[in-house]
Amino acid sequence: MEYMSQEGYDKLVAELRQMENVELPQVREAIAEARDKGDLSENFEYHAAKREQARLLGRIRFKQRVLENARVIDMSKLANGTVQLLSKVEMTNLGNNSRMTYTIASPHEANLREGKISIKSPIAEALLNKKVGDVVEVRVPAGVLKLRIENISM
Numbered sequence: 001m002e003y004m005s006q007e008g009y010d011k012l013v014a015e016l017r018q019m020e021n022v023e024l025p026q027v028r029e030a031i032a033e034a035r036d037k038g039d040l041s042e043n044f045e046y047h048a049a050k051r052e053q054a055r056l057l058g059r060i061r062f063k064q065r066v067l068e069n070a071r072v073i074d075m076s077k078l079a080n081g082t083v084q085l086l087s088k089v090e091m092t093n094l095g096n097n098s099r100m101t102y103t104i105a106s107p108h109e110a111n112l113r114e115g116k117i118s119i120k121s122p123i124a125e126a127l128l129n130k131k132v133g134d135v136v137e138v139r140v141p142a143g144v145l146k147l148r149i150e151n152i153s154m
Helices: 006-035 044-068 122-127
Strands: 002-004 070-072 088-093 098-105 116-118 135-140 143-153
Touching (some): 044 070, 098 122, 116 122, 122 143
Parallel strands (some): 002 070
Antiparallel strands (some): 088 098, 088 143
């Protein structure tokens, strides 16, 4: 079971519809065009289109499975005060005194450019169930980070 925000769920549904209603018909059209060009054994365009179709169908099946197992979290029922899924956490790296803010998200919603880190990441796992003022040590590939939680919001 995958827990996610309503926004993440809606985004996955939109991506799936895009793949099913736009991308898949385009690939099928490319296969039909390549098939019309004759001998399929040496037809590069045909084989490339078939590979693209297989890749796309795999992505569609994956997204369908994710959505089948998805559960949208009711934000009103989440307890404030501790770091949880969908919490926005402001923290200070005690090693260099820099501040950073991340939202703890499901693996399917994680996007570092948007400030969303996966709940399965080392930083998120270390922050879970901690409170404002707590200092956590996180083992990352670059070494050990000491982070102090400054603020938690939803």
